[in-house]
Amino acid sequence: MSHASILHLTDDTTPGGVMRVIDNILNSKYLAKTAKHRMAVVKKNQLILPTAGVDVIVSHLALNWRNFAARARLRAMHPNIPMIHVEHSYTQGFVAQKVLNKTRFFAMLRSAFCLFDRVIAVSNAQKDWLIRRDLIDEDRLSVIRSSVELSGFEALPKPRTQARVFGLVGRLHEQKGFDIAIRAFRECSGPDLRLKVFGDGPLRDELEQLAYCDPRITFHGHCDDPLEPMRSIDALLMPSRWEAYGLVAREAQSAGRKVIVSSIDGLQDHISDGAIDVHDHSISAWSRAITQAADAVDKNRRTKKAKPRSGATRFEAEWEKCLESV
Known part of the structure; x- marks a missing residue:
């Protein structure tokens, strides 16, 4: 055509x-x-x-x-x-x-x-x-x-070999399951662990209240530059209740970040590309996944170098x- x-x-x-x-x-x-x-x-x-x-x-x-x-x-x-x-x-x-x-x-x-x-x-x-x-x-x-x-994500510096900073990126909406991740993160020990929340939406007040007692959790609002969240995190959490695909997972993988997803809908497509799957939405399952990611030492995790595409x-x-x- x-x-x-x-x-x-x-x-x-x-x-x-x-x-x-x-x-x-x-x-x-x-x-x-x-x-x-x-x-x-x-x-x-x-x-x-x-x-x-x-x-x-x-x-x-x-x-x-x-x-x-x-x-x-x-x-x-x-x-x-x-x-x-x-x-x-x-x-x-x-x-x-x-x-x-x-x-x-x-x-x-x-x-x-x-x-x-x-x-x-x-x-x-x-x-x-x-x-x-x-x-x-x-x-x-x-x-x-x-x-x-994706070339900008591929060119980002390599993350830490041990994940210390976890990220939630997206609209603050029931769909994304950020309440699950915040509750699960609060169950994780480790004063040097951090959870950064990027995005805005109707549940912001509710989620901020949920995280109020844990100073390790911070909210950063919507970022016009999609590279900004990836620069500051080692691992991405996606506990979505439904998700047609989950573009941010692909961006995080291109940036060499660990990606932890619920095994729901289109997020399953990212598991074959290396994402870690959590089989249910329970707080205990997500807390274990975060703890295991924080304890694991990944010396081979790499960031793809951006190459000109012919x-x-x-x-x-x-x-x-x-x-x-x-």
Whole structure:
């Protein structure tokens, strides 16, 4: 699809993983060789396509019953334009934790996915769940794991051989399970251990109150520079209750940091790349994982050196292949 016009749609420009992934696509010099990628923000389900024309629409939009009519209208208005949807949100863990009427929810997803020529899962675990639940035909489903430019993370100095500073990075929200990590860290002995919390969100006051009695735990707010948290930690904790992929885990691994994840949803994809998995969300399990990481001496942990890339990254190659398929 040479020099095609690709329009990426989003309805949420909040700083975070989705916007960083879209920015990575828009700024890719490799993808720009064969297509022009643009972004449009959909507000109140209203969208008018650019007059210059669009060859492919890529949806990064939320799917639910409230906006289903608007998504169907978009499809009806542009029946001849191939449409791709990237499912950044829904997972098995989300459904288990947050969905009461699962039959109705699955009906919505099946109906919404039918509006698109292709759907992209952002992790292998999410793909397996979508197929297992018969939410989409496998031949219309691709997997492209979320990614950003990683050379800055690869170039960071090597961390300590023994983890002393642990980090939580992300939105302070129920999903991320930061309350679990804070309670577990408080159970760990070691006056030289530290837990740094990077991010903001609706649970900040509650989490600060939870950590109030432990001066080893500090809050640093949202960082515009994603490299900043990685510079100051030796290990990343991700006790998420649900997670489609977990981009920050990939960044931490690129920076040579230890990564400890709950074995849920897309976080399972990082285990094969070296992340340490915790099989449940109990305080005792996470306390043990933190203690073991702090006690372990890892002389071989390395930071990858950034190298100039002459060709496409895996992320770019997979996007190119997906766009060619429609």
